[in-house]
Amino acid sequence: MHLTEEEKRVALEQTGNILENYSRERGNLIPILQQVQEKLGYVPLVAMEEVARHLGIPAVDVYSVATFYNQFRLIPPGKHQIKVCMGTACHMKGGNIILDCWKRRLGIDVNQVTPDREFSLERVACVGCCTMAPVTVIDEEVYGKVTPTRVDGLLFSFGVKIPKGQQKEGEAVEQQ
Amino acid sequence: MSSSSIVAETFAKLRQKSRTAWQSLRDRPLILVGTATCGRAAGALEILKVIKEELEKHGIDARVLEVGCMGHCYAEPLVTVYKPGFPPISYGYVTGGIAARLVQDFLGGDDPCLEFALAALETNDMVPALTDFPRGMIEKPIILDKCGLIDPEKIEHYIALGGYAALARALTREPEWVVEEIKASGLRGRGGAGFPTGRKWETCRLAPGEKKYVICNADEGDPGAFMDRAILESNPHEVLEGLAIAAYAVGARQGYFYIRAEYPLAVERVKKAIEEARQAGLLGTNILGSGFSFNVDVFQGSGAFVCGEETALIASMEGEPGLPRHRPPFPATAGLWGKPTVINNVKTLAYVPHIIERGAQWFRETGTAGSPGTAVFALAGKVINTGLAEVPMGTTLRQLVYDVGSGIPKGKSFKAVQIGGPSGGCLPEAALDMPIDFDSLSQAGAMMGSGGMVILDEDDCMVEIARFFLDFTQKESCGKCTMCRLGTRQMLDILEAITKGQGRPGDIELLLELAEDVKAGSLCGLGKTAPNPVLSTIRYFRDEYEAHIKERRCPALMCRELIAYYILPEKCERSCDACVGSCPVEAIYPNEDRIKVIDQQKCVKCASCLEACPPQYKAVIKLSPPELVAERGRKVNIP
Ligand SMILES: Cc1cc2nc3c(=O)[nH]c(=O)nc-3n(C[C@H](O)[C@H](O)[C@H](O)COP(=O)(O)O)c2cc1C
Ligand code: SF4
């Protein structure tokens, strides 16, 4: 996936601002990457190169850390991030069925973004609301006891009207 | 004045101020709303809004407090009302309507709306109290005692109820005394392995070096566990106090909370707690005038399960990929940046203030000789009362499942409990009378783990649950050890084949063999315990494995490739179309007799129709193996 010049410019500018607050110690690497992701929603390559320069370490070190941890996204997420809990409790209460529903309706797989960049789909490990299983987290909000029809309802509440038995159209974008 | 009397005096003033603030809360009615993550997911913020609006509308003068989780997660949203003249009463399953009635009828009038009451919090003549239920008799809250009763963002609430007295007490003693007291209490780490906490502290205290660290491990990566989250969200000061005492005991001046990224509310509340404690003079330089200085920061994890392992956790704090390192040296002698470091679980640290306050002997009065104290469990899965429970070590699984958890919902029968997460195992009915403590559980092939407990019923397939956990550990393996990386992959492939009906004779033996190799060839606990769920399910539920392999049948009707949904023609009600509308892929159509039929080619096995079919018809069933559908179809067609 290619970033536009504008996206690159924003990424560099924001990363620069963040780096001003951090000393050049290696221990700051993960907190810095977290800040970058919080600001931009993802950690683009250009930002990683900047961070490496700041900390005085090879860019590949930053890259290997960013790819080791599940938290970091390497391309922009959708406007709404849908995270389906795949923890034990949710799994035993049909979490995979719910994941399938999201996949089917959005027409994308896990770690992909819809072509209009409205939604991205991820799996998360237990979000700590097992008693409400199966759980889907949309942006920061936790939705408990999700059913296939509730998936449709939630999409509807985001203004998406997909005819029954169909899915959002277009080519999905890989996220990592 | 000696430094210890300065400490005592400074703290006494602080406590007096907090008590006054706490008591002044009661000069008018007080409403507590549980807004931990579980409450929020159930709509607690909405309830909070309704209560505030109703109070405003009716001009009622009452205080509203946001509190944490009381452990009764099944009944969220939960509201507790303190009205002078009445016992404090908790209400469960609160809706906007109930909240409005509580304000109008109870606060505005004198009807306590007992039809919505869950229980009273104190014994009284009017409403049964929590302690009158079987659950209340078994539970013994030590570290959960204030959860859900105080505002986690108000340090004065914690102090008024006895908080930080243990820190003040410790500071008037020698650090060695603190270490000895923890050693004498027999406290064992609650992060999984049950290592004696006092011994760990002693090693760190004696390790040479000026700079030392203490770290609270709040990575809580087990899928299905939420105890640590609930404690940090409901009473962060308890853990912070424990961490400060640990720091004093081992001689550290810097501490960290390592909190997983998925717990934003816990992060927020811990940060708030650190700030409040600093302002109250309980953290920072020269704490309470004792000369002891200690600072704490929060480090957010980044979503790798293996980082819960202490050496991997340290690696990630040092800005490296989270790969475990060889031990020894243990972190207690060479940890963060090579300095002596104590790493303790959230719960372990939460016990510390209680032990320092009430003494090692008092702690030993609860629990068993080898595992003193209580255990906190997160009950989830097929149990009626999901939520948190704190029970003495040595309580039986049966008491937990049936008395605390109220048994299995929908009249289904119990099958197993999965305990200890991905490193633990599944225990069958026959193990229900086993006392829960570190040693009995590992003998039975499970593990205490951190306290996640998932109850499984007749509809849960044991092969599938083993596959689920192995899939988890396989994905989370850091890849450093070949056996862990590739051995688990091969085991997973076999399990996947079995759940799809492609198992082969000899697979079970092969799994057992691989399991031994993976255990032997792995460096850290992740790999060493990864085969446990497979081993314990084979040990106790071998027949289910065999049904999958030999008959391509899933006895629990769970494995999706081995089942089909089927509508019983004799039960389907012609005039009902409930299932047709519920199907997301339009796989259900009425035949010429208006009996509904499922197009097996289209069906994605989502179970919607089974849920939608009205209970008086119960026409939708699952069949395994799926070929049974065709067989039935033939029978129906025979004229
Ligand atoms: C794969 C793996 C994951 C772990 N995850 C956690 C965790 O999430 N929380 C935790 O407290 N301990 C976890 N541990 C145990 C820690 O390594 C360590 O033993 C513990 O934090 C020590 O604290 P305690 O003595 O208070 O139990 C994990 C261990 C392994 C091998
Ligand atoms: S056992 Fe597995 S997770 Fe642990 S260090 Fe080895 S490869 Fe990594």
Ligand code: SF4
């Ligand atoms: S199981 Fe789901 S997809 Fe299959 S027929 Fe029923 S509602 Fe439709």
Ligand code: FES
């Ligand atoms: S398993 Fe989904 S929230 Fe815990």
